[in-house]
Amino acid sequence: MDVRVILVEPKLEExxxxxxxxxKNFGFSELYLVRPRSIGRxxxxxxxxxxxxxxxxxxxxxxxxxxxxxxxxxxxxxxLATSERKxxxxxxxxxxxKNVCRGKVSIVFGREDVGLLNEELRMCDVVVHIPTDxxxxxxxxxxxxxxxxxxxxxxxxxxxxxxxxxxxxxxSFEERAQFxxxxxxxxxxxxxxxxxxxxxxxxxxxxxxRAAVTSRELRTLRGILRKAIWCLSGxxxx
Amino acid sequence: MDVRVILVEPKLEExxxxxxxxxKNFGFSELYLVRPRSIGRxxxxxxxxxxxxxxxxxxxxxxxxxxxxxxxxxxxxxxLATSERKxxxxxxxxxxxKNVCRGKVSIVFGREDVGLLNEELRMCDVVVHIPTDxxxxxxxxxxxxxxxxxxxxxxxxxxxxxxxxxxxxxxSFEERAQFxxxxxxxxxxxxxxxxxxxxxxxxxxxxxxRAAVTSRELRTLRGILRKAIWCLSGxxxx
Numbered sequence: 001m002d003v004r005v006i007l008v009e010p011k012l013e014e015x016x017x018x019x020x021x022x023x024k025n026f027g028f029s030e031l032y033l034v035r036p037r038s039i040g041r042x043x044x045x046x047x048x049x050x051x052x053x054x055x056x057x058x059x060x061x062x063x064x065x066x067x068x069x070x071x072x073x074x075x076x077x078x079x080l081a082t083s084e085r086k087x088x089x090x091x092x093x094x095x096x097x098k099n100v101c102r103g104k105v106s107i108v109f110g111r112e113d114v115g116l117l118n119e120e121l122r123m124c125d126v127v128v129h130i131p132t133d134x135x136x137x138x139x140x141x142x143x144x145x146x147x148x149x150x151x152x153x154x155x156x157x158x159x160x161x162x163x164x165x166x167x168x169x170x171x172s173f174e175e176r177a178q179f180x181x182x183x184x185x186x187x188x189x190x191x192x193x194x195x196x197x198x199x200x201x202x203x204x205x206x207x208x209x210r211a212a213v214t215s216r217e218l219r220t221l222r223g224i225l226r227k228a229i230w231c232l233s234g235x236x237x238x
Numbered sequence: 239m240d241v242r243v244i245l246v247e248p249k250l251e252e253x254x255x256x257x258x259x260x261x262k263n264f265g266f267s268e269l270y271l272v273r274p275r276s277i278g279r280x281x282x283x284x285x286x287x288x289x290x291x292x293x294x295x296x297x298x299x300x301x302x303x304x305x306x307x308x309x310x311x312x313x314x315x316x317x318l319a320t321s322e323r324k325x326x327x328x329x330x331x332x333x334x335x336k337n338v339c340r341g342k343v344s345i346v347f348g349r350e351d352v353g354l355l356n357e358e359l360r361m362c363d364v365v366v367h368i369p370t371d372x373x374x375x376x377x378x379x380x381x382x383x384x385x386x387x388x389x390x391x392x393x394x395x396x397x398x399x400x401x402x403x404x405x406x407x408x409x410s411f412e413e414r415a416q417f418x419x420x421x422x423x424x425x426x427x428x429x430x431x432x433x434x435x436x437x438x439x440x441x442x443x444x445x446x447x448r449a450a451v452t453s454r455e456l457r458t459l460r461g462i463l464r465k466a467i468w469c470l471s472g473x474x475x476x
Contacts, residue, residue: 018378018381021377021378021381022377022378022381024371024373024374025370025371025374025375025376025377025381026370026371027370027371027373048378049374049376050374094388095392130388131391131392132263132264132265132391133262133263133264133265133391135262135265136262136263136287136288137263138263138287139259139260139263139384140256140259140260140286140380142378142380142381143256143259143260143263143380143381143384144384146377146381146382146384146385147384147385147388150332150368150385150388153369153370153371154333154369168328186466187462189469190462190465190466190468190469191465191469192462192465196461199458200458200459200461200462203455203458203459204459206449206455207445207446207449207451207455208445208449209449210337210448210449210450211444211445211446211447211448211449212448213445214328217441217444217445220437220438220441221438221441221442223434223438224425224428224430224438227428227429227430228424228428228466228470230428231427231428231429231470232466232469232470
C-alpha cells in the first residue's frame with residue numbers, strides 16, 4: 001500500500017518524530033508537513049531509528065499542495081458529527097479504511113489542539129474516526145497514527161499472507177486424532193474410569209480446539225505420554 | 239473489559255504519561271509500574287487529561303506482585319521466536335487477544351530498550367506481538383499500547399455478549415498455578431528429563447492461555463493427574 005502521512009501545522013517536534021517512528025514500524029516512509037512550527041533535533045531523537053523518515057520529509061505551505069498526487073485523501077477527526085446531517089464528519093472506522101484505499105493514499109492529521117478545520121476536512125475524500133471512550137476521545141497524534149497505520153498495514157495483501165502460521169503449523173486432524181488415541185492408551189494404563197473417559201477426551205479436544213494447538217506442541221505432549229506409559233508399564237524396572 | 243496495564247522498569251517518564259493518556263482514550267485506568275526510574279511532572283504533562291491515571295498508579299517492586307489478582311497475564315514482545323521450537327514467544331496478534339480475555343486482564347510492557355526478559359515472559363499466559371515491518375519492528379511502548387488497547391476496546395463490546403456463560407468460569411491465576419504444580423509432581427513421577435520440564439510446562443501454559451482454560455476443565459485434568467500419580471506410586475497394588 002502506497003501511503004503518505006500529512007501533518008497539518010504540527011506544534012511539537014516530538015510528535016513529528018513519534019509519527020515518523022510509527023510510520024517506519026509499519027513500513028511507511030512518505031511524510032509531508034504543512035507549515036510545521038519547527039523541525040530539528042528533538043524530532044530526530046524521538047524518531048529513533050526512523051530519523052531518515054524525518055530527514056526526507058517534504059514541507060509544504062498548504063494542505064492542497066501536500067495532497068497533490070494523492071488518489072484518495074483521508075482526514076482524521078476525534079470530533080464526531082452532531083447529527084446524521086453532518087456529512088462532513090460522517091466517518092469510517094480505521095478497520096474499514098482498507099476497503100477504500102487505492103493508489104496513493106494520503107492520511108491527514110490535524111493540529112494537536114484543534115485538529116483539522118472544516119475546510120481541511122472538506123478537501124478529504126473520506127474521514128476516519130477512531131472509536132474511543134467518550135470521556136476522553138482526543139488522542140495524541142502519534143497514537144492515532146499508530147492505530148490507523150496498523151490497520152492499513154494489516155489490510156495490505158502481503159501482510160495477510162505473513163500472518164498465517166505465526167504460531168507454527170496448526171496440528172492436522174490426523175495428528176490430533178493420533179494424540180487422542182495416545183491419550184486413551186494412557187488413560188487405560190492408569191485405569192481411568194470407563195464412564196469418565198469420553199468426557200476427559202472432550203475436555204482436551206475443546207482446549208486444543210480453542211487454542212489451535214500446533215504440531216510441535218502435540219509432539220511435546222506426546223513425549224510426556226510416551227514417558228508416562230513407559231513408566232507405568234514397569235519396563236524401566238526390567 | 240477489566241484491564242490493568244503494567245510497565246516493567248520504564249526509563250522515560252514521557253512514556254509513562256503517554257501510556258496513561260492512551261489508556262484513558264480507550265476507557266482504561268489501572269496502571270501499575272514495576273520499579274520505574276522516576277515519575278513526576280514530565281509524566282503528568284504528557285498524560286494531559288489523563289493525569290489522574292498517572293496519579294493513581296500503583297508502584298511495585300516486582301512483576302510478580304504487579305500481576306497479583308490477574309486472571310490472565312499477556313506479555314508483549316517485538317522479538318519473534320527464531321524457530322517454531324521457541325514456545326516462549328509463540329504469539330497471538332492483538333486482534334486475537336479478545337478471544338482469550340476474561341476477568342482481570344493484565345498487559346505487560348517491557349523496558350524501552352530490551353523489552354521483557356525471558357523469565358518475565360514465562361510468567362505470562364499469552365504473548366502478543368504486533369505485526370510490523372521487519373526492518374524496524376521495535377515500537378515505542380505507548381504506540382504498542384495504543385494498538386493493543388484499541389483492539390481490546392473494540393473487542394470488549396462483542397466480548398461482553400460472548401462472555402455470558404458459554405464456556406463457564408475461566409480458571410483463576412491460582413487455579414492454573416496449582417495445576418502446573420500438580421503437573422510438575424507428575425513429571426517427577428515419570429522421571430521426565432529435568433532439562434525438558436520447563437519447556438513442557440511452557441507448552442501447557444501457552445495452550446491454556448490461548449484456550450482460556452476453565453476451572454471445570456482444570457478439575458477434570460487434575461483428576462487424571464491424580465489418578466496417574468496414584469498408579470505410579472504403586473499404592474493401588476498394596
